[in-house]
Amino acid sequence: MNYFAYKKGDMHAEGVALKTIAEQVGTPFYCYSAGALRAAMGEFNRGMKGMNASVCYAMKANSSLAVIKTFAEMGAGADIVSEGEMRRALAAGVPANRIVYSGVGKKPAELMAALQAGVGQINVESVAELETLNAVAGQLGVKAAITIRVNPDVDAKTHAKITTGKKGNKFGIDIDLAREAFAIAGKLPHLNVVGVAMHIGSQLTTLSPYQRSIRKVAKFIAQLRSDGHRIDRFDVGGGLGIVYKKEKPPSITDFLAIVKKETKGLDCELTFEPGRRLVGEAGVLVGEVILVKPGASKTFVIVDAAMNDLIRPTLYDAWHDIVPVRQPRPGAATIRCDIVGPICESGDYLAQNRDLPRLSAGDLVMVRSAGAYGAVMGSTYNTRPLAPEVMVDGTRFAVTRPRPSIDDMLAAERFPSWMERPKP
Numbered sequence: 508m509n510y511f512a513y514k515k516g517d518m519h520a521e522g523v524a525l526k527t528i529a530e531q532v533g534t535p536f537y538c539y540s541a542g543a544l545r546a547a548m549g550e551f552n553r554g555m556k557g558m559n560a561s562v563c564y565a566m567k568a569n570s571s572l573a574v575i576k577t578f579a580e581m582g583a584g585a586d587i588v589s590e591g592e593m594r595r596a597l598a599a600g601v602p603a604n605r606i607v608y609s610g611v612g613k614k615p616a617e618l619m620a621a622l623q624a625g626v627g628q629i630n631v632e633s634v635a636e637l638e639t640l641n642a643v644a645g646q647l648g649v650k651a652a653i654t655i656r657v658n659p660d661v662d663a664k665t666h667a668k669i670t671t672g673k674k675g676n677k678f679g680i681d682i683d684l685a686r687e688a689f690a691i692a693g694k695l696p697h698l699n700v701v702g703v704a705m706h707i708g709s710q711l712t713t714l715s716p717y718q719r720s721i722r723k724v725a726k727f728i729a730q731l732r733s734d735g736h737r738i739d740r741f742d743v744g745g746g747l748g749i750v751y752k753k754e755k756p757p758s759i760t761d762f763l764a765i766v767k768k769e770t771k772g773l774d775c776e777l778t779f780e781p782g783r784r785l786v787g788e789a790g791v792l793v794g795e796v797i798l799v800k801p802g803a804s805k806t807f808v809i810v811d812a813a814m815n816d817l818i819r820p821t822l823y824d825a826w827h828d829i830v831p832v833r834q835p836r837p838g839a840a841t842i843r844c845d846i847v848g849p850i851c852e853s854g855d856y857l858a859q860n861r862d863l864p865r866l867s868a869g870d871l872v873m874v875r876s877a878g879a880y881g882a883v884m885g886s887t888y889n890t891r892p893l894a895p896e897v898m899v900d901g902t903r904f905a906v907t908r909p910r911p912s913i914d915d916m917l918a919a920e921r922f923p924s925w926m927e928r929p930k931p
């Protein structure tokens with residue numbers, strides 16, 4: 508089912524016209540379809556039937572409380588990378604024991620907070636972290652359940668900034684060196700080694716990197732067991748890709764089937780940490796055209812959504828489909844244009860060299876597949892308030908994060924005591 512579609516000439520999110528939201532909330536705004544979120548999570552749940560497996564949603568992709576709660580209601584735990592994310596997961600009703608704490612640089616205070624809250628699993632990425640965590644757990648008089656994240660040295664064939672499972676990436680411990688790390692962990696009194704974790708990259712559009720990695724890790728698990736470790740869990744990570752342009756990512760069902768096949772007989776409880784796949788296509792960014800500026804070689808369509816709202820085109824050379832919210836007439840003439848924001852950076856664009864129907868000031872445009880790594884990467888550069896977030900469910904919609912006022916933004920700052928206050 509298509510959760511964002513034209514109805515009677517206007518783009519809708521499920522049963523709500525985006526222009527109705529724009530009238531009430533203003534632009535730019537993010538809009539998430541609860542139906543699309545539930546459909547993706549439902550496909551995981553169906554595919555995992557009969558497997559000893561569960562999903563811990565990688566909430567860095569979209570950490571909106573309403574989004575996390577939508578998944579938690581369907582049984583998902585959370586994969587977190589900071590104390591802040593832990594607090595969000597707990598606030599959204601995720602049980603602490605369903606939280607997995609990942610990340611390459613956790614601070615002692617963050618590890619302490621995680622253990623105090625009772626998170627279910629900490630994925631350790633270095634020997635130094637094993638020692639820090641052991642010390643923190645010792646202070647609290649607890650035993651921390653851990654996996655060690657290994658780097659299987661497999662090329663995920665994705666963008667350089669989001670590949671994580673190749674030798675030379677900062678993530679995990681090289682699989683050739685990890686045996687030693689497990690030996691060290693096994694001797695630390697406040698750690699309980701429960702398994703192995705991996706996460707090889709993001710926006711993977713083929714299954715073979717998973718297949719190769721799982722085979723390597725399965726061999727490694729056999730070796731660990733013969734070394735006397737009790738390995739009960741295998742955290743497969745996330746990374747499954749979505750459609751931005753014309754990618755053909757595998758279905759969730761096919762992904763799970765491959766994992767099931769490759770882990771057969773391994774006798775491990777599996778954890779999946781999907782982020783992008785659960786939220787990416789379920790969200791859009793809506794902006795309004797401020798003005799159209801014809802240039803010598805192409806036209807610039809300047810919209811009120813910018814790189815501070817969606818940095819993926821600038822950061823990852825990402826391609827996002829952009830469509831007018833008012834449905835163009837069939838066969839309407841198009842013009843070659845760049846869709847750009849108002850920010851003072853040449854890198855501030857949402858799309859370049861697109862053929863779009865003629866747009867004018869006041870028209871709304873929708874940026875597709877913006878639900879993952881969109882709002883969460885937003886900034887207030889140029890003192891632009893963070894774009895609000897809206898959730899649609901059927902014919903209802905709600906603002907789940909309002910747009911801060913500029914007064915709110917200024918009120919968060921202080922002058923040093925030695926400065927004279929500006930006169931009002």
Ligand SMILES: *Cc1c(COP(=O)(O)O)cnc(C)c1O
Pocket residue numbers: 565567568586609610706708709710744745746747780781782783784879
């Ligand atoms: C980012 C991340 C994920 C989620 O990646 P997606 O590509 O969004 O699925 C899962 N696990 C870990 C450890 C991560 O860092």
